[in-house]
Amino acid sequence: MDQLSLTDRALHAWRTVPETARRLVLALCGGWVLSTLSPGLLHTCALTPILLLHLHLWTLCTYPWVDGSLLSTLTNAVALAAIARFVEPVWGSREFLKFIGILSVAGGLVTCLISYVLAVTSKNWLADYYCGFQGIVAGFCVVLKQLLPDQEIRVWFIPVRLKSLPMLVVGVSFFADFFLGTPSRFVELETDETGASSLISVPQRSSSSLLIGTSVGIAWVYLRYFQNYISATSEAGDPSDSFAFHTLFPEPCHPLAQRLAGHAYSIFHHWLPAQSPPPPVGTTLGGHVSNDSPRHTAALAALERASHSHPETV
Numbered sequence: 001m002d003q004l005s006l007t008d009r010a011l012h013a014w015r016t017v018p019e020t021a022r023r024l025v026l027a028l029c030g031g032w033v034l035s036t037l038s039p040g041l042l043h044t045c046a047l048t049p050i051l052l053l054h055l056h057l058w059t060l061c062t063y064p065w066v067d068g069s070l071l072s073t074l075t076n077a078v079a080l081a082a083i084a085r086f087v088e089p090v091w092g093s094r095e096f097l098k099f100i101g102i103l104s105v106a107g108g109l110v111t112c113l114i115s116y117v118l119a120v121t122s123k124n125w126l127a128d129y130y131c132g133f134q135g136i137v138a139g140f141c142v143v144l145k146q147l148l149p150d151q152e153i154r155v156w157f158i159p160v161r162l163k164s165l166p167m168l169v170v171g172v173s174f175f176a177d178f179f180l181g182t183p184s185r186f187v188e189l190e191t192d193e194t195g196a197s198s199l200i201s202v203p204q205r206s207s208s209s210l211l212i213g214t215s216v217g218i219a220w221v222y223l224r225y226f227q228n229y230i231s232a233t234s235e236a237g238d239p240s241d242s243f244a245f246h247t248l249f250p251e252p253c254h255p256l257a258q259r260l261a262g263h264a265y266s267i268f269h270h271w272l273p274a275q276s277p278p279p280p281v282g283t284t285l286g287g288h289v290s291n292d293s294p295r296h297t298a299a300l301a302a303l304e305r306a307s308h309s310h311p312e313t314v
Contacts, residue, residue, distance in 0.1 A: 014081070020093040021084030025077045028133055031065040032073040042066050042131065047108045049115040050126040060108045067132040076133035083140045090147065102222055103139040107215040114210060134173070135211040139219035141165045146223055146243050166216045166248055177209040220248060
């Protein structure tokens with residue numbers, strides 16, 4: 001009976017997931033099946049910095065949809081379904097898919113650019129490969145922070161407010177990659193007797209921490225300065241103090257993060273949409289205090305609907 005009850009709750013929760021998100025979840029599971037049945041597909045579709053230099057440009061779009069790990073696929077699928085219940089009703093399907101596309105392409109491209117810089121210290125950075133939906137899930141954690149910052153969830157039975165979730169995900173991923181084992185390489189550089197270099201395939205375990213950290217940053221920049229789904233005449237982005245850059249970090253880090261954000265804004269504000277005058281160094285990176293936004297109001301309404309439809313899953 002308990003097992004039946006658990007199944008019923010799972011089926012009910014699945015029916016509350018928006019149609020677009022359900023199709024994406026099925027696509028993730030299908031990607032794992034194909035990656036398992038055909039390891040060559042993972043080699044072709046995963047994002048690898050050195051292969052991107054060889055014009056494997058399609059991998060910027062394909063890497064989220066292939067994954068050789070069943071645990072990773074299931075975790076990402078469950079996270080996507082849970083997040084979509086609150087985000088897609090607020091944004092709409094078009095903005096939901098647009099955000100995924102931006103995170104996939106921009107997140108992958110910036111991750112590779114950082115890898116090229118880090119390759120000065122070690123060429124192994126060029127050979128890490130990236131696959132799976134975890135970067136996009138990390139980006140959606142920033143969305144939850146924006147929409148429902150004070151909502152509390154349980155992570156491994158520990159209560160966590162959504163405003164702390166992005167940095168928690170980043171911290172756990174870096175700990176897993178750098179303290180529980182170094183990432184294996186998908187491709188390696190091989191030098192023959194003449195000194196010429198070629199690529200050999202070594203499909204093992206992927207890295208994720210750099211991609212996750214980059215995706216969190218890309219998501220914040222897009223939501224802060226560029227997103228405009230409410231109306232064509234409304235101000236783009238979210239300039240509120242509650243969504244300033246330093247709020248991504250734990251409170252003891254706020255003074256340093258504010259100072260770094262002020263310097264960054266003074267350099268890059270010419271390329272960002274105008275929201276308010278550039279802040280002095282040490283302020284909140286173009287933010288101002290605002291009342292409850294339409295985003296927050298709509299998110300609370302979505303949360304209330306989800307609570308009424310299935311209280312056990314919220």
